[in-house]
Amino acid sequence: MVKSQGQAYLQIRDVVKDFGGVKAVNHVSLDIQKGEIFALLGSSGCGKTTLLRMLGGFDLPTSGSIVLDGKDLSNLPPYERPINMMFQSYALFPHLSVWDNIAFGLRRDGMPGDSVAQRVEEMLKLVQLGKFAKRKPHQMSGGQQQRVALARSLAKRPNLLLLDEPLGALDKKLREETQLELVNIIEEVGVTCVMVTHDQEEAMTMASRIAIMSEGRLLQVGAPGEIYETPSTRFVADFIGNVNLIDGTLAEDHPDHVVIRCQDMTHYVGHGITGHQGMDVSVALRPEKIRLSRQEPTGQYNKVQGKVRDLSYFGSYTVYHLQLGSGQVIKVSQINAERHPEDVLTWDDLAWAHWSDSAQVVLTQ
Amino acid sequence: MSTTPAAASRRSWWSGRTAVIGIPYLWLLVFFLLPFLIVAKISVSEMETVTFKDLLTLKEGVLQLSLKFSNYVFITQDDLYFRAYVASLKYAAVTTLLCLAIGYPFAYFMARARATAQPLLLMLVMLPFWTSFLLRVYAWKGLLSDHGWVAEVLVALGIDQLLAAGGMIATPGKLLNTPFSLVLGMVYTYLPFMILPLYGNLAKMDLRLLEAASDLGASPWVAFWKVTVPLSKAGIIAGSMLVFIPCVGEFVIPELLGGPQTLMIGRVLWDEFFSNNDWPMASSVAVVVVLLILIPLALFNRYQAQAQEAGR
Amino acid sequence: MSRALFGPRAARTTARTWLVLVYAFLFLPIIALVVFSFNDSPVPGVWEGFTFKWYAALARDREIIAGLWLSMKIAFFTACGSVVLGTLAAFTLNKYRRFRGRTLFSGMVNAPLVMPEVIVGLSLLLMLVSLQRLTGFPERGAFTIWLGHVLLGMAYATVVVQARLQELNPQLEEAAMDLGARPAQVFRLVTLPMIMQSMLSAWLLTFTISLDDVVLSAFLSGPGSTTMPLVIFSRARLGLNPTVNAVATVIIVLVSIGVIAASYLIARAERERTRAMAAARREE
Numbered sequence: 001m002v003k004s005q006g007q008a009y010l011q012i013r014d015v016v017k018d019f020g021g022v023k024a025v026n027h028v029s030l031d032i033q034k035g036e037i038f039a040l041l042g043s044s045g046c047g048k049t050t051l052l053r054m055l056g057g058f059d060l061p062t063s064g065s066i067v068l069d070g071k072d073l074s075n076l077p078p079y080e081r082p083i084n085m086m087f088q089s090y091a092l093f094p095h096l097s098v099w100d101n102i103a104f105g106l107r108r109d110g111m112p113g114d115s116v117a118q119r120v121e122e123m124l125k126l127v128q129l130g131k132f133a134k135r136k137p138h139q140m141s142g143g144q145q146q147r148v149a150l151a152r153s154l155a156k157r158p159n160l161l162l163l164d165e166p167l168g169a170l171d172k173k174l175r176e177e178t179q180l181e182l183v184n185i186i187e188e189v190g191v192t193c194v195m196v197t198h199d200q201e202e203a204m205t206m207a208s209r210i211a212i213m214s215e216g217r218l219l220q221v222g223a224p225g226e227i228y229e230t231p232s233t234r235f236v237a238d239f240i241g242n243v244n245l246i247d248g249t250l251a252e253d254h255p256d257h258v259v260i261r262c263q264d265m266t267h268y269v270g271h272g273i274t275g276h277q278g279m280d281v282s283v284a285l286r287p288e289k290i291r292l293s294r295q296e297p298t299g300q301y302n303k304v305q306g307k308v309r310d311l312s313y314f315g316s317y318t319v320y321h322l323q324l325g326s327g328q329v330i331k332v333s334q335i336n337a338e339r340h341p342e343d344v345l346t347w348d349d350l351a352w353a354h355w356s357d358s359a360q361v362v363l364t365q
Numbered sequence: 366m367s368t369t370p371a372a373a374s375r376r377s378w379w380s381g382r383t384a385v386i387g388i389p390y391l392w393l394l395v396f397f398l399l400p401f402l403i404v405a406k407i408s409v410s411e412m413e414t415v416t417f418k419d420l421l422t423l424k425e426g427v428l429q430l431s432l433k434f435s436n437y438v439f440i441t442q443d444d445l446y447f448r449a450y451v452a453s454l455k456y457a458a459v460t461t462l463l464c465l466a467i468g469y470p471f472a473y474f475m476a477r478a479r480a481t482a483q484p485l486l487l488m489l490v491m492l493p494f495w496t497s498f499l500l501r502v503y504a505w506k507g508l509l510s511d512h513g514w515v516a517e518v519l520v521a522l523g524i525d526q527l528l529a530a531g532g533m534i535a536t537p538g539k540l541l542n543t544p545f546s547l548v549l550g551m552v553y554t555y556l557p558f559m560i561l562p563l564y565g566n567l568a569k570m571d572l573r574l575l576e577a578a579s580d581l582g583a584s585p586w587v588a589f590w591k592v593t594v595p596l597s598k599a600g601i602i603a604g605s606m607l608v609f610i611p612c613v614g615e616f617v618i619p620e621l622l623g624g625p626q627t628l629m630i631g632r633v634l635w636d637e638f639f640s641n642n643d644w645p646m647a648s649s650v651a652v653v654v655v656l657l658i659l660i661p662l663a664l665f666n667r668y669q670a671q672a673q674e675a676g677r
Numbered sequence: 678m679s680r681a682l683f684g685p686r687a688a689r690t691t692a693r694t695w696l697v698l699v700y701a702f703l704f705l706p707i708i709a710l711v712v713f714s715f716n717d718s719p720v721p722g723v724w725e726g727f728t729f730k731w732y733a734a735l736a737r738d739r740e741i742i743a744g745l746w747l748s749m750k751i752a753f754f755t756a757c758g759s760v761v762l763g764t765l766a767a768f769t770l771n772k773y774r775r776f777r778g779r780t781l782f783s784g785m786v787n788a789p790l791v792m793p794e795v796i797v798g799l800s801l802l803l804m805l806v807s808l809q810r811l812t813g814f815p816e817r818g819a820f821t822i823w824l825g826h827v828l829l830g831m832a833y834a835t836v837v838v839q840a841r842l843q844e845l846n847p848q849l850e851e852a853a854m855d856l857g858a859r860p861a862q863v864f865r866l867v868t869l870p871m872i873m874q875s876m877l878s879a880w881l882l883t884f885t886i887s888l889d890d891v892v893l894s895a896f897l898s899g900p901g902s903t904t905m906p907l908v909i910f911s912r913a914r915l916g917l918n919p920t921v922n923a924v925a926t927v928i929i930v931l932v933s934i935g936v937i938a939a940s941y942l943i944a945r946a947e948r949e950r951t952r953a954m955a956a957a958r959r960e961e
Contacts, residue, residue, distance in 0.1 A: 058851050078854040091852035095870045104866075105856030139953040156856070381861070386773060386782075389766040389831070393785040396828050400800035407803055471699045474692040486696070488940040493703045495932050497889045499906050500925040503913045504706030507713060510917065512723050514709060556703070607791060614793020617891050621913055631795045638799060638896075648803065651796050662788065669787045670780075673770060673839065 007070070009034035009192055010055075010160060015064030017050050017216075024050040025061075026216035032209075037186060037193045039207035041200065047216040048196045049164065055194060056085045056162050069159055079108075084158040088165045090149040092137040098124075098148050099133040105156045123151040126185060143174055150182070154189055161186065163195035167202055179205050200240055204228070212236050233365040237284040242319075244287065244330040245363075250279045259301070260362065264324040268301035270357035275364060282363045287319060287333040289359035292351045294343070303354040306330070308345055320345060322353055401655070408648035409433055436649035446633065446650065450657065453630040456544075457612035460551040464559040464608050465601070467552070472563035472600075473593075476570070483568070490564075494557045502621050505550050509541045509622070516540045535626065542624030550622040551612055559604040566600030567593070599668060606665035610658050630654055707929055714922035731923040738920055744905035745924075748888050751819055751904065755826040755887035756880045762827065763834025763879055764872070770835070771842040789832040798896030801825050805897070817899030825893040830883030837882060841875035881935075 008031030017025040025047045032038045040048035053059045055066060057078035065074045073081050084105070092101050102123050106116045124130045127147040137145055146166070153161060166182060167175045183206050186193050197203050203210050204224040212219040212227065220232045231237035234245060248262030253276060260267040260283055267283050275281065297303050306322035309329060319333045332353055345351055409432045440446045475486050493501065508515040519525050520538055529537045533545040540546055570593065578588040594601075616631035623629065630650065637647040717726035735741065766786050773779075789797060805821055808814070815821055845868070853863040891906045898907065905924075912918045 056851075056855060058854075078851065079857045079859055083855075085852070085855050087848045087852055089846055089848050091846060091848040093849065093853075093867055104853070104858075108857035108862065136953075138950060139957050141957045144957070152856070382773065385765055386769045386776060389762050389769060389786070390778070390782055392762055392831070393782070393828075396801060396804075396824060397785050397789070397797075398781075400797075400804035403804045403807055404800040467699060470695050474696050477692070478696075484940065484944055488936060489700060490703070492933060492936050493707060495885055495936055496707060496929050497906070497925070499889060499891055499909055499913070500710060500921070500928065501706045503909070503921060504710045504925070506913065507917055508706060508709055515705070553702070553706070556699075610791040611793050614795050616793075616795050617910070621910075631793060634795050634799065644803065647799060651799050654793065654796060658793075662791065665791055666784050666787055670783055673783075673843070 468559035759830030
């Protein structure tokens with residue numbers, strides 16, 4: 001789907017944004033390929049919105065450069081950039097109809113009347129709002145307003161589309177439907193897209209690649225699966241999804257496997273890692289990779305017994321909080337595959353947790 | 366100033382920024398600030414037949430600076446001015462307190478009325494406000510004159526005796542041109558200025574705070590004093606400044622409704638200028654008035670700035 | 678508040694009584710003015726029969742009519758000038774957070790709201806006289822009155838327009854720029870339409886203030902430029918005059934029609950808006 005050949009379409013080179021001593025964006029460099037949907041993910045204050053605004057031209061970088069399709073945009077004002085943004089609040093012009101909102105950008109380019117009309121009709125059809133052309137924004141629901149905002153931002157065939165928390169204003173049900181719809185439209189149009197969000201689900205569902213940001217820096221960049229299953233640091237592992245982080249020491253270091261000794265358990269990891277014996281490491285183990293049983297499983301490694309201290313029932317799955325000998329609690333999630341299972345674990349039950357030798361991620365940072 | 370492409374284009378974005386700031390700024394400097402400086406200068410000049418003498422004169426090749434501070438000395442020494450200043454501050458303070466006493470409950474009841482009724486209530490307050498204030502003050506002249514409606518009612522109820530006893534009117538039955546009619550006129554005129562900011566403040570208050578207070582055991586009376594009033598502090602200050610400061614220098618109302626007992630500084634200034642033609646004197650009086658209201662003025666300005674920031 | 682001392686019914690009664698009493702207080706003079714404009718007696722205090730003669734006298738009263746005409750002209754230009762300057766000032770305060778002398782600017786814009794008019798009038802006049810001595814211009818008259826009124830009106834206009842600017846979503850201007858509009862176009866196509874209503878309110882407000890002003894006009898007028906309030910004021914000082922009542926009634930009627938019409942239109946527009954939004958939500 002996405003080919004990375006040679007020069008990246010959007011190059012963000014060592015960008016810094018300094019607000020009177022505080023670096024909101026701290027030496028960020030990114031290569032974004034043509035046609036991909038790229039997400040900047042992080043909690044509030046991490047700098048993702050500032051970076052997005054610099055791409056749009058609403059803030060200027062203190063240093064560094066932004067190059068799109070070979071052209072340096074760093075100091076161009078928003079109205080001279082071939083970039084369009086869909087704002088978090090939609091920012092639809094309240095005194096203009098839907099039709100005029102979408103036509104706004106086209107008219108600023110001096111497009112002749114019939115071309116404008118043709119393009120607006122195209123966009124209305126794309127977002128399925130043909131009937132609402134004459135309405136004003138306040139006469140439309142939130143979901144409809146969002147589609148107008150999207151149509152407006154795509155009307156000028158921008159080289160880059162920016163999305164600022166696109167689904168933030170919608171409620172959960174609507175969000176799920178809209179997520180896929182949005183991606184479909186963007187892919188149909190084929191525009192390169194950078195989006196900003198604090199919602200992991202949104203980023204993982206919609207984007208082809210994600211960058212995790214914290215305190216102005218990039219922590220990890222990669223496809224959703226990569227980031228989820230191969231986090232590069234403890235922070236990233238903890239940030240995305242749920243994870244058990246267990247500290248231990250590298251007891252045996254072999255080229256094709258390592259053994260890590262932790263307080264309550266011993267891990268056998270089926271691949272080599274860069275490190276040395278005696279090193280302090282953390283083992284990241286996702287709750288869904290662990291299985292529970294009442295009987296002690298065979299094998300020397302990758303198992304631990306604990307007491308069910310707590311459990312949370314989520315309908316399709318249950319999360320068990322297992323207290324280990326040292327007092328550490330690990331989370332294990334089990335899918336409720338049967339409607340009436342025979343043996344159900346409950347509070348204060350003893351259970352064995354076990355996992356495979358490819359389930360762990362060893363982290364040194 | 367840097368001249369990198371970044372800075373250059375940044376400056377050109379909202380080009381016209383200089384014009385947008387500059388035009389009103391220049392206007393204010395020329396027509397507001399400069400006049401004050403000139404007043405200060407004239408207050409220390411000598412009056413010369415029709416107009417005033419320059420401060421700096423060339424006499425026999427020598428530059429002479431003649432500053433006449435005698436006006437200020439006169440002000441501090443002459444009983445008339447001192448009494449007028451004190452009276453102005455006194456009446457302004459009384460008016461402010463009365464406006465607060467009447468206006469706060471009014472604004473409160475307005476803000477707590479049914480949501481659908483509030484626009485109507487607001488319109489009814491605005492209606493007199495938009496009608497000429499001069500005419501309404503003039504109307505009070507009629508209402509308080511010997512056979513005026515209000516005068517007759519007050520005499521019938523015997524209230525005029527009370528007022529006479531309290532020194533608010535000179536003789537029972539004669540309610541016009543007294544401290545009473547003056548204060549009545551000022552309270553009447555400035556009441557909307559107290560009500561509107563208070564209403565704006567109280568209407569925006571989150572009623573759930575009162576629910577929380579009640580939940581935590583406060584009775585409505587306690588909740589009012591410990592929650593509502595402190596939260597409306599900004600409105601109280603704004604309203605009070607909007608009433609007090611202009612009242613100090615008020616001229617029209619004392620002229621139409623006041624009397625010999627109620628000489629306020631606005632009248633003194635007017636007389637010095639129009640009747641005595643003593644411009645330096647009038648200027649000195651003006652300077653002292655400005656000094657008197659400097660602190661409330663600063664308070665008001667700070668409130669305005671805060672309100673502008675808060676609205677962001 | 679009074680709910681604390683008595684029951685909820687007593688609270689509502691206190692509230693209603695207080696509101697009614699204060700409204701009566703506010704409207705009493707207005708009613709008196711209107712009533713006595715029809716009073717067949719030179720003394721407005723005592724009712725002696727119904728008559729239109731004061732209105733007839735008003736129609737013949739050249740001084741008042743000339744004054745009214747002059748005041749309307751000055752008020753018109755005051756309103757225009759105030760709105761222009763006030764909008765610029767409101768923009769400045771809203772958009773530009775840091776520039777040299779911002780506190781001074783903010784102070785100067787807000788001060789005329791509360792500064793006693795005798796002070797403003799005196800100082801402006803003295804400056805104009807100094808200017809006149811230096812350059813022979815300007816002569817005191819309608820123009821100088823206009824200058825003073827605009828100074829006052831600008832303060833009010835700034836407050837009104839700024840309140841509206843603060844409410845606006847800043848992303849709207851950014852969206853316009855994002856779609857290719859240069860700053861001047863952003864103002865013309867997006868900002869201006871959205872502050873239009875507040876600019877209109879500011880216009881009406883400053884028009885009224887100018888029409889009604891006594892003190893500034895007195896200081897800044899010259900021979901032949903007597904505004905209507907000055908005419909009324911000089912007559913009012915001398916005593917009670919039913920022709921004044923007639924003028925007052927005319928003004929009151931016009932203002933009432935205006936205020937009521939405006940309130941009605943605004944309320945109706947609001948109701949339409951809420952209805953449209955609710956309908957849209959149901960459709961979702």
